[in-house]
Amino acid sequence: MSVQVTNAHVQKLDRQHVFHSWSVQGSLDPLVIAGGKGCRLWDYAGKEYLDFSSQLVNTNIGHQHPRVIAAIQAQAETLATVAPAHANLARGEAAKRVLSHAPAGFEKVFFTNAGADANENAIRMARAVTGRDKILSAYRSYHGSTGAAIAATGDPRRVPNEFSRGHAHFFNPFLYRSDFWAENETQECERALAHLKRVIECEGPGSIAAILLESIPGTAGVLVPPRAYLEGVRRLADQHGILLIFDEVMAGFGRTGRWFAFEHFGACPDLIVFAKGVNSGYVPAGGIIISETISRHFDERMFFGGLTYSGHPLAMAAIVATLDAMAEEGVVENADRIGNGVLASGLSRLTDKHAVIGETRGLGVFHALELVSDPETRAPLPAAEVATIKRALIDKGVLPFVVENRIHVVPPCIVSEAEVAEGLAALDAVLGEASARLG
Known part of the structure; x- marks a missing residue:
């Protein structure tokens, strides 16, 4: 008898049998991914994600390049x-x-x-x-x-x-x-x-x-x-x-x-x-x-x-x-044009707008937002607040790469201007909510 493949089925298999790297095993709740193309991923229920992580910053050419x-x-x-x-x-x-x-x-x-x-x-x-x-x-x-x-x-x-x-x-x-x-x-x-x-x-x-x-x-x-x-x-x-x-x-x-x-x-x-x-x-x-x-x-x-x-x-x-x-x-040229153009300028605007961003830095499609609880002291944003931001981005259909108090903005090198605009809009909304929470 064939088993219907669902998000729940895949996650159950994972939690029963898979040991994950760099993790406390008992508290894991991994996101289920069924497929991908270009800068997009999706699960078995059809929910799509814009991949702003390039997984572990490696899918430079995007997913499933023919x-x-x-x-x-x-x-x-x-x-x-x-x-x-x-x-x-x-x-x-x-x-x-x-x-x-x-x-x-x-x-x-x-x-x-x-x-x-x-x-x-x-x-x-x-x-x-x-x-x-x-x-x-x-x-x-x-x-x-x-x-x-x-x-x-x-x-x-x-x-x-x-x-x-x-x-x-x-x-x-x-x-x-x-x-x-x-x-x-x-x-x-x-x-x-x-x-x-x-x-x-x-x-x-x-x-x-x-x-x-x-x-x-x-x-x-x-x-x-x-x-x-x-x-x-x-x-x-x-x-x-x-x-x-x-x-x-x-x-x-x-x-x-x-x-x-x-x-x-x-x-x-x-x-x-x-x-x-x-x-x-x-x-x-x-x-x-x-x-x-x-x-x-x-x-x-x-x-x-x-x-x-x-x-x-x-x-x-x-x-x-x-x-x-x-x-x-022209993938490398695209990373230069998009990354050092609309992506860099968009992240700079977000930094000016949201107090929770202490600094943005990067080249090409290799950027990071340094999140702080106080822009004057530069105190790193607490882990619980960073986790809330990460969850909110995923809920909005953007898959981030988050390390400590940073969001690494690292989409595939093939990313388009429209996809950058979509990702920046999600970051704008979520970081705006975070800045409001911090007062």
């Missing part, structure tokens, strides 16, 4: 899986496509299953090449939940998981909540670099293999760095023979209106870590874009790393189709 779905289907019919030791057309073409968007001087791609294991292997490469052990990363960061990736992460989720060796942290720039008593962006940049310089000195320059940085920290709050900051980090790394790794997992492949976020800042790393937007998560994939110098290091030396599903054919076919479609359909 070219990507067709490429996965065609690859499944030809060769569904293959060991990473073999040469495979889809893998070679995917690497070629990824490298076509990287700066000059990058030679090869090592494919992983996601961003976390890409960061793991970037750290492994840096340690192998330099012969050093220590990794410096920022307190306001997220690099994944596997061993070294979560130890490199700065946010409090690392604390129960610090079992990987050789990690130290520093404060990255964030003027709105400055750790350096800065009054403007220039001061914040100068003082953040002076702080990093002292951390390098105190940790021992000769012990540091790499500095690992999100070009624009995402989960930590879409923290767009001062224009000169990444250039300054590059100089500090070069002074001490330290490699520089940019984590572009969330910010890369169109999210900021460029193929890579670091293109906004005039600094180039030694290793580029990617995932998410490279194929919008249609099949799990990540990887490392490797500079020629680092790649050649392993010509005569073993690389002690590997994954069973490195360069999985279905994921590779999805990468090829995604990057081809993005290039031919």
